[in-house]
Amino acid sequence: MEATKSIFIQGEWLESESEETLTVVNPATGDQAGIVGFGDGRDADKAIDAAHAAFASWSQLTARERSKYLYNLYELVRNHRDELAELISLEMGKPLREAKGEVLGAADNFMWYAEEAKRVYGDTVPSSVSNKRIMVLRQPVGVVAAITPWNFPVNMAARKLAPALAAGCTVVWKPAEGTPLSAIRLFQLFEQAGFPKGVVNMVVGKPESIGQAFIDNPKVRKIAFTGSTRVGKLLMEGAAKQVKRVSMELGGHAPFIVFDDANLDAAVEGLFESKFRNCGQMCISANRLYVHEAVVESFTEKLVERLKKAKVGDGRKKDTEIGPLVNERGLNKVLDHIRDAMSQGARVAHGGSRLTDGDYGNGFFIEPTVLVEANEEMKIVYEETFGPVIPVIAFKDEASVVTMANNSNYGLAAYAYSENVSRCFRMAEQLEYGIVGINDGSPTQTQAPFGGMKESGIGREGGVYGMDGFLETKFVSITV
Structure with missing residues (x-):
């Protein structure tokens, strides 16, 4: 050729x-x-x-x-x-x-x-x-x-x-x-x-x-x-x-916060849009999922049910929702982050493996993955993963989750879901990120400023x- x-x-x-x-x-x-x-x-x-x-x-x-x-x-x-x-x-x-x-x-x-x-x-x-x-x-x-x-x-x-x-x-x-x-x-x-x-x-x-x-x-x-x-x-x-x-x-390392008063169904769809669109290969992708301890189990169940319905495949097929990772290097990084998290106590609630059967055999496919019981010592919680994997961390109160969310050298995008209007304004003001989606998993628009703080x-x-x-x-x- x-x-x-x-x-x-x-x-x-x-x-x-x-x-x-x-x-x-x-x-x-x-x-x-x-x-x-x-x-x-x-x-x-x-x-x-x-x-x-x-x-x-x-x-x-x-x-x-x-x-x-x-x-x-x-x-x-x-x-x-x-x-x-x-x-x-x-x-x-x-x-x-x-x-x-x-x-x-x-x-x-x-x-x-x-x-x-x-x-x-x-x-x-x-x-x-x-x-x-x-x-x-x-x-x-x-x-x-x-x-x-x-x-x-x-x-x-x-x-x-x-x-x-x-x-x-x-x-x-x-x-x-x-x-x-x-x-x-x-x-x-x-x-x-x-x-x-x-x-x-x-x-x-x-x-x-x-x-x-x-x-x-x-x-x-x-x-x-x-x-x-x-x-x-x-x-x-x-x-x-x-x-x-x-x-x-x-780079980015976006926190995604779900409060106990959030609309959980809307938050699941917002997370799917933020984390699993483009197979998680976005600088504004959610990388850390913080869920209030009162709703962490129910939210995780809803998220897993959503991912079970998601079609993984060749992007050129009309029913595909999640395509492959771009190359083998990207695939290996995602798998490394999963292995590291599991070695430190994380459990796989869904996914966790490369897809290799049938049509997946020659591509760089991975199951959309949810890791529960994650902690801040794991690579996936402090490094940008660039793949369809989300670690779940439970939190107790607003002050602690803001501290955890801001504990990063990155400051590109952040997300928060709550039905409390006052809390929504506090999140918009307190999160140290250039883009903040409040009850919005896809906040970018042509006429809006796009860019980050810190590194x-x-x-x-x-x-x-x-x-x-x-x-x-x-x-x-x-x-x-």
Whole structure:
């Protein structure tokens, strides 16, 4: 099979400098899904040069003109949602229903920022000197290097590229090497939308080499990254040498709290949405389940009954609710967390094993798993698992559970279920997380800010807040 070109620079599809290729594997079947070109830092430098050359003309277009390109892209992505969803499911296992939702979310981002481009306002400020006038201008940062993960390959790109382009920046995108097929198709739609040459560029390739090019090349003025906290720290350290701007959406370890006055049925569905959607491979997935001791048994029973009904399988089958893990490394980490918890006294209330019979044999499938009698010494309670496993910890009172929930270096998302209005407000205020879902297991929306506290990141994506990281604030003083 001939390799598909995966490097898009200056409006052209190119071979990689190294001429290396990457084989993409379907995690549900183990079958080859495609072969693509695989670039490195040399390709990234060429893409950066193209973006830098295009910046002057793109940034000087009117906001309305930039908006038209983004709106064209919105329509194309929406019209090709089924095709993009099938590629996402093929290369990383996501159920088709979820994959279509992701693509529509990406389209919403392109539409939102097509409109937001026209709302980048400056200010006039009253001067304390009678013969001076003060203006505040908002101008694009420059060339943006964007790095995105495999778990939401299309929407994560949209959340970075859409506001960057709307602000007047040009971009170089490095998609995850695990999901290049949907990335290539998305960039074919960028090309079809008519963006001027050099404004949008893509390099699929070696993470370390490309990341180093983004750090070292002074033409890159901003790095926008979603991924692990470990890699985020390395990028921040490198960016500091040139004082590059960064935005970081990093790891999470979300607590999910169920109080004794909660609607338990609603809480079970909220937990299923938060924990088991995308096979638990989300940075905002619930990782620790805290249930009040008065309802822990009844809630666990309801949760187990829900999981017994959940269909695990190939994401491309219509009845699949939970797909495979993305690769063997991810599978082994989940199994390690289960073994570690059991060695320290946890019991398996449901699941706990890899699925290998029949159609599961060549894929990376695991049973959705509930571990009871968990404690804070277990890996699964302090490390991000990224899989369909939830540990259950009973708690006695509100103060103690808030302390346990906040006992983490992460601060991305948290969830709490209660019918007590006063308690709901206390949880919203006291939980040290950038996103808090109160009686809501799926709180993200295009127009809302997305990002974390502590080691979960810097900056926010989404809504009007998503533009800030791509704009410089310039003060102009004029003597009259």
